[in-house]
Amino acid sequence: MIRLHVEPSLSAGARVELPADQARYLLTVMRLQTGEAVLLFNGRDGEWRARLAETSKRACVLEVEEQTRAQAGVPDVELVVALVKRAALETIVEKATELGAARVRLVTTRRTNADHTNVARLQAIATEAAEQTERLDVPQILAPEKLERLLDGWDANRQLMFCDEAGDDPQAEWGGAAGRAQPALDALGGNESRSWAILIGPEGGFDPAERARLRELSFVTPVTLGPRILRADTAAISALTLWQAALGDWA
């Protein structure tokens, strides 16, 4: 059944008028007929079955009938990702939604070229992915900020899993190991923290000063993701998978 994310409150008997793009999708693309049912969620009121009650050139109104699922959230893990190329960034947002990230923070780093991106488009990708993956909420996509500023204001109660692609390779240009990066499962195993973030760097990796600072922060856990070089999108998916399996709702 078609699932749609909507803004209005949902309760039995409520009438929800869809914005033009969703109306067009339902009526023109999916050819929904009056009386047919869809599922609605808004991130607050759970999931509800609703029927197409009224259509006209100007409006598409759904009548809400019955709750099908109670509201449920996702674990408190956010993805902090450098502005990588557009296609990879869109993949990351889509997959982070499927994998249950609570929100996605975009950051610029010393080796990031871009400092802006189309956040509204990324938010739309997250919404569509949430509709398809049966989530009851949509992760918020936060506009880019500088990594250094983000770290300055970091809440130390939130652990940060730092996916360090240079790892502990002795030939890597970053040499001053303040702490050995462990395989992600080993590093996460037994950790009691409930609030986490996962940091994924840009295509060119973090620069040595960034890496040194990250390793010195008390809330940072440096991890490795295997012996092969992963693209940023693969690293984001793998890291979220391991976090969900070790500490999240996959257990």
Place this chain on the structure above:
Amino acid sequence: MIRLHVEPSLSAGARVELPADQARYLLTVMRLQTGEAVLLFNGRDGEWRARLAETSKRACVLEVEEQTRAQAGVPDVELVVALVKRAALETIVEKATELGAARVRLVTTRRTNADHTNVARLQAIATEAAEQTERLDVPQILAPEKLERLLDGWDANRQLMFCDEAGDDPQAEWGGAAGRAQPALDALGGNESRSWAILIGPEGGFDPAERARLRELSFVTPVTLGPRILRADTAAISALTLWQAALGDWA
């Protein structure tokens, strides 16, 4: 430094003539000059540094100098994947290469529409991904065969991790649980087998008869990948990640 997969044997002093597409890439796209170095691997002889020795309209010859890495393989895990849509299948082959799958078997299932695909193109995608991920081998992509026939001839010494998207949902149409599907990490933990395969189904899922047969086979381990619905490409990446972290070379 540029890395290329080549067919000929590699040893100090050997001269390797590149096929036209690689010659064009080196000379026209990357504008490599005579005397500049690249890295070569062939899946048998490790990785070697070589220099551009000779170029003409007809030939591009590299002179092999010194071995930079000894040959090393990947763990013995293969990905068995249903013929999903082209873009998703190409992503899966690229990511399976990054994540160290030994080979990729394409299968058709009862709910697969297509029964053929461009295997040569998928093999080229795997080769390019291997060049970029610093693998020393390229996973073989095997032409599609029927899942039922593959299972008929299966070597029972190879375990099969069955990613069952219907899982143990009591509302799922497959009801006759011959064994409860566990979270993947729990199911893999402590397993001693060295040879594995991971099975990823088509967009529409497996049909009930396929699911029932899979669950009855002694070499099959049914697993779940969390409470949200994953697309086939996400499921393939997550499953390979968890296998590598639990039993492969990420530990």
